[in-house]
Amino acid sequence: MKKASLMSIFAAFAKIGAFTIGGGYAMIPLIQDELVRRNWMKEEELPDIIALAQSAPGVLAVNVSIFVGYRLRGFKGSLAATIGSVLPSFLIILAIAMAFRDYRDNPVVERVFKGIRPVVVSLIAVPAYNMAVKCNxxxxxxxxxxxxxxxxxxxxxxxxxxxxxxxxxxxxxxxxxxxxxxx
Amino acid sequence: MMDYILLYPELFVTFFVIGIFTFGGGYAMLSLIQTQIVVSHGWMSQSMFTDIVAISQMTPGPIGINCATYTGYTVLQEAGAGHLMSILGSFTSTFALVLPSFIIVLLLVKAYNRLSGSSRFEDVMSWLRPAVVGLIAAAAVILIVPENFPDWKSWALFAAALGASFFLKASPILLIILGGVAGFLIY
Known part of the structure; x- marks a missing residue:
């Protein structure tokens, strides 16, 4: 495993947080892609990380960030990863809460999300298959x-x-x- | 004047408790948030809560975080606080939600680092790993509902993304963006 800078940990998890729609397991393909590509973990380690994150209460995606961040850079790393994964949704929701109330019924937004939803399902199916082949x-x-x-x-x-x-x-x-x- | 100042400790305690008692994340968390903020505290109506859930599903990020952020802001606004004090409300509830996980996961990582490598721990993990694979597969299966797959076009998008991800190893972020563009064009 390579040594990771706090800034790069923050950036990686901010990217994951910004593109996870639907929460929870929808984050797994992104985590896998980001972290394996950066050489921060091996693909086989993913089930261990998820099992551990599931055994603690709270938001799954945040638990994964705390765990991975800690393994990379200790306490500071887990802090950087957590802030990274929480910040994008915090800012976006804040903007929505402040600005528009009828966002949900916006026809353009509705069309865009109609296209995204089935893609998210297939993105979860592929890592499940890959992990099954590697681990089972x-x-x-x-x-x-x-x-x-x-x-x-x-x-x-x-x-x-x-x-x-x-x-x-x-x-x-x-x-x-x-x-x-x-x- | 400043009646809402007492809302901060209340928000903190409420979301801290939610953070401790929700296992399994996401949807498991929603019902607890609902009982706490709609039923017990009366901070918002059922229909306002439904709106939050819809917005959470449409915006990036974990649903629990979205709910905490939105609730913190709205509750302060309803109580007559200004923008800045309402943002502080968002921060309070989001921070309180994450704090218990932070403490517990750090303790678990320490235990994991100490145990990993021991043969008994490896035995237990060899049972757990396939279960996690099953859990993720279940997450995909659960999402195959009419709301996500209203017509043949959504199945076509599903198949295209599956192929691009499996054979071409296309980046998930790229596929999500392309899915959004495709949805905009074909619907």
Missing amino acids: KNIWAWLIAAATLVLVAFVGISPVYILLAIIILAGLFAWYNGRRAAK
Whole structure:
């Protein structure tokens, strides 16, 4: 990993913050593109970062910035990354709150967003596929991924419970294996 | 005079609590924000809240941040504060929302750095990674709704972006801009 300047950390996350529409997971393709291209993390590390960001409360995208910023430059890095990811939406929303109230019904804005929405969906689908190919090395991994997809998308279970259940199950399993190996 | 000064600590506490209790981000956060600012505090009406959600979905940035910024400004305006004091309200609620995550994620990173490399930690992570892959796939599946895909043109845009991203490794930012331009031209 290259050493990153605070300014470049701020700029990278400001760019991510400025172009994430719809929040949360829509940010993942942008994070992946920015950070992998700058050599700040490996593609395989993304699931670890997301799992960790999901285990803390709050806005997912902000949690990712805090984590990545800290790994790059410690406390100052996490501060730069957080301010970067929050600032664009802060300024834009402030401008909207101050200026126009009927922004939503503006026909030009509506047309532009009609084009953006399906693009955002495909942008989330591609990294999911790429990560699956990189990280899912056996049939169990594919089963866990498929079960999570179904439980979240079709059953409507919160990701928090699924991640917690997996941590507990995997922890018990690791503990059991450790005991068996010790005998 | 200056009745609204008490709103700052109230905004801070409200959004700090929201920041602590929302796991899973985004949409999970919306219902808590709604109960806090519409029902408990009566800071705005349901229809004003619906407007905020619509604006949040149309503007860049995480929805939670958008809501906090917008609420902070609007609440102060409604109470009769000027522009500058209202901007301070935006800042207060946004800062309060991010603060709990900041503290907790920093603690988690320290734990992660200490644990990573240990074989048990790796065992647990090997279970978690595929689940995260499933979560992201679910995020894409959940977004396939009539509002996002009203007609065949949106499916064509979806397919074009999918191909450009997968085969050409086109930059996501470029694709979002192109999607916006295409939407403007074809609708």
